Amino acid sequence: MNFDLNVVPFSRRGTFLAISELPEAGERQEGLYLRTVRGGDDKFGEAFLIELLDKHGQFIPYEAQASPSLLRLDTDSAPVYAEVCMTDAHTVRFRTKGCGLRLTFRTSAYDYAYEHSVGNWEVNSFTHECRFMLISLTGKLQMEVPWDKIKSSRIVAEFSPEEGTDSVEFAVQEFRTVWEPCESWAPWEQAAGAVREEFDAWLNASLTVPERWQAGRELAAYITWSCLVPDEGCLTRPAMYMSKNWMTNIWSWDHCFNAMALVRNNPKLAWDQFMIFFDRQNESGLIPDFINDKYELWNCNKPPIHGWTLAWMMQRTDFIKESHLREVYGPLCRWTNWWFYYRDHDGDGIPQYNHGNDSGWDNSTAFNNGIPVESPDLATFLILQIEVLAEIAGLLGLTDESAAWRRLGEETLERMLRHFWKGGRFIACRSGTHEVSEGDSLLLFVPILLGKRLPQHILQSLLEGLRDESRFLTPNGWATESVKSPYYTPDGYWRGPIWAPSTMLLVEGAAAAGDIELAREVSHRFCSMLDKSGMAENFDALTGEGLRDRAFTWTSSVFLILGHEYTT
Known part of the structure; x- marks a missing residue:
C-alpha cells in the first residue's frame, strides 16, 4: 500500500x-x-x-x-x-x-x-x-x-x-x-x-471487510495505527488522535467510535480509548471537549453517547468484567447527572445543548434560531445511557439504584415524546421559548436508536424519511441536511456532507428499528465511497469527494465496523 x-x-x-x-x-x-x-x-x-x-x-x-x-x-x-x-x-x-x-x-x-x-x-x-x-x-x-x-x-x-x-x-x-545515546544501532x-512486522500484525488484527474493499481496509488500519500517541502529559492512556494532519487531539465522542473498532481484537486498547476522558472528569461530572498531551478544552463538550457505546462494546466482547464495570459506573453516573443538573435551565426535564459544538453537529440547522437548544438526539443518548447504568447497577448488586435509573429512563422517554414529536416528525427547539428550529437536519432522526421503545408509527415515519432518496439518502449515504433544504451546502460541514458518526449511529438505528436491509444498503454505499475517496473528515453527499482533513481515525474506524458488521 x-x-x-x-x-x-x-x-x-x-x-x-x-x-x-x-x-x-x-x-x-x-x-x-x-x-x-x-x-x-x-x-x-x-x-x-x-x-x-x-x-x-x-x-x-x-x-x-x-x-x-x-x-x-x-x-x-x-x-x-x-x-x-x-x-x-x-x-x-x-x-x-x-x-x-x-x-x-x-x-x-x-x-x-x-x-x-x-x-x-x-x-x-x-x-x-x-x-x-x-x-x-x-x-x-x-x-x-x-x-x-x-x-x-x-x-x-x-x-x-x-x-x-x-x-x-x-x-x-x-x-x-535528557538524551540517552543509543548503545548500538540495528542494521537498516x-x-x-x-x-x-508491527504494522502487519495490526492490520491482521483489524476487522475484516469484503475483499473488494481491501485497499480501504489497509488505509483505515494504517491511519488508526499511525495516529496512536503515547500516554504523556494530560494523556493518561495511549490515545488515538483523530488525525496527525490538523485535528491533532481526541474529542469526547470521537474516541467512542475508535474504541468500538478495537473492542473485538484489541480490547485493552479499546478500554483505554473509552475511559481516557473519564480519567480527566471534572468533579461536577463534566468531561472535557477534547484532550491533547498539553491541555484540555472545557469551553464546550460533546454528547453523551458513552452509554450507547458501552452497551455496544459489552455485546461484542467478554473482556469487560465486573472490575471494568466498577471502574466506569461512578464516572458514567456523574456524566449523566451533569446533564440533568447543569443543562436544564428551564426546568422542564429535557436537557439542552448550549452550543452546536456540544452536540458534535457544530453548525447543524437545529441551531438556526439561536441557543440553548433542546434536541431529541440528546434525550435519546441520555435514555440509552440511563438504561446501561440500570443494567450495570443490577450486575453490581445495587438494586435500589438500578430501579431508580429505570424509572428515570422511562420518565425521560415519556417526556421526550411529548416534547419533540410534533406534526408527524421530531423537532428541535429553543430552551425556554420552545421556538421550533428551522431546517431539515438528519440530527432529528437519531431517536431511531431507541428502536422498539418508540411507538410503531414513529418508527415507520423515521424509516420512511431515511429511505427517501430525494431527501437524505444519496448514492453515498445519508446527507446531514436534506438535499432539498434551502440550507443544504455541499461543503457545509454539518449542513449537507456525509459524516462517519452520523452514519454509524443511524445504521445502528435502522437495525434497531428492524430494517436490516436499509442498514446494509447504507453501509454498502458509505464503505464504497470511503474505499474510493479515502478516510476524510466528511464527504460531499452527492459526489462522494473527501472534504477537510483527509486522514481521520473515526472515519477509518466506522469504515471497519460497518464493513465488518453489515456487509460481510
Whole structure:
C-alpha cells in the first residue's frame, strides 16, 4: 500500500512525529517536512524541511512513495534515492544512495542548536516544546548555526557521503529532557523490517471487510495505527488522535467510535480509548471537549453517547468484567447527572445543548434560531445511557439504584415524546421559548436508536424519511441536511456532507428499528465511497469527494465496523 503525503502523513504507532508534504504558507516554503504533533491543533508543528542534495549541494527533485513502514524519495537519476523509517516512538532513521540530504529548521523564540558531542547536534526547540538530536551514523555532517544574541538565527544540517562512498545514514531523535545515546544501532533492514512486522500484525488484527474493499481496509488500519500517541502529559492512556494532519487531539465522542473498532481484537486498547476522558472528569461530572498531551478544552463538550457505546462494546466482547464495570459506573453516573443538573435551565426535564459544538453537529440547522437548544438526539443518548447504568447497577448488586435509573429512563422517554414529536416528525427547539428550529437536519432522526421503545408509527415515519432518496439518502449515504433544504451546502460541514458518526449511529438505528436491509444498503454505499475517496473528515453527499482533513481515525474506524458488521 502506498499513500499520498499531501493527504496522509507518514508516521507510526506511539509517536508524536509525522512527515507530510506541506503547501507554501506564510514564511513556510512548499516541501516535505518532519513534524511534531505535540501541543494540539493550535500548533502545526513543522520542524525540519527535508531536501535531497547532489554532490555540489544543489537540490534534487524527487517523488515520495510512502508505505506504512517506509518512506522512499525517488529521483529521476537511478539509483539516486533516500529512505526514511520511524524505527521507534522517538527515532527517525534516514539513509541515502547517490546523494546527500539537508534538514532545515526555521527558528523562532529561543530555538538553538549546538554540538552535543562528536557527530551529535542538539536542536532545542522552544517552539515545539521538545528537543531533537541529529546523529550522524555514516557520512559527513556539516552544520550552519549562526548565533543571534539569544538564539540560532537558522539551523541547517547537511548530511553527505564521505569521499569515495555514495551513501549516508543518520538519525533524528526527539526527546524532552535528557538524551540517552543509543548503545548500538540495528542494521537498516532489520530495523525497517521490525516496523513492517508491527504494522502487519495490526492490520491482521483489524476487522475484516469484503475483499473488494481491501485497499480501504489497509488505509483505515494504517491511519488508526499511525495516529496512536503515547500516554504523556494530560494523556493518561495511549490515545488515538483523530488525525496527525490538523485535528491533532481526541474529542469526547470521537474516541467512542475508535474504541468500538478495537473492542473485538484489541480490547485493552479499546478500554483505554473509552475511559481516557473519564480519567480527566471534572468533579461536577463534566468531561472535557477534547484532550491533547498539553491541555484540555472545557469551553464546550460533546454528547453523551458513552452509554450507547458501552452497551455496544459489552455485546461484542467478554473482556469487560465486573472490575471494568466498577471502574466506569461512578464516572458514567456523574456524566449523566451533569446533564440533568447543569443543562436544564428551564426546568422542564429535557436537557439542552448550549452550543452546536456540544452536540458534535457544530453548525447543524437545529441551531438556526439561536441557543440553548433542546434536541431529541440528546434525550435519546441520555435514555440509552440511563438504561446501561440500570443494567450495570443490577450486575453490581445495587438494586435500589438500578430501579431508580429505570424509572428515570422511562420518565425521560415519556417526556421526550411529548416534547419533540410534533406534526408527524421530531423537532428541535429553543430552551425556554420552545421556538421550533428551522431546517431539515438528519440530527432529528437519531431517536431511531431507541428502536422498539418508540411507538410503531414513529418508527415507520423515521424509516420512511431515511429511505427517501430525494431527501437524505444519496448514492453515498445519508446527507446531514436534506438535499432539498434551502440550507443544504455541499461543503457545509454539518449542513449537507456525509459524516462517519452520523452514519454509524443511524445504521445502528435502522437495525434497531428492524430494517436490516436499509442498514446494509447504507453501509454498502458509505464503505464504497470511503474505499474510493479515502478516510476524510466528511464527504460531499452527492459526489462522494473527501472534504477537510483527509486522514481521520473515526472515519477509518466506522469504515471497519460497518464493513465488518453489515456487509460481510
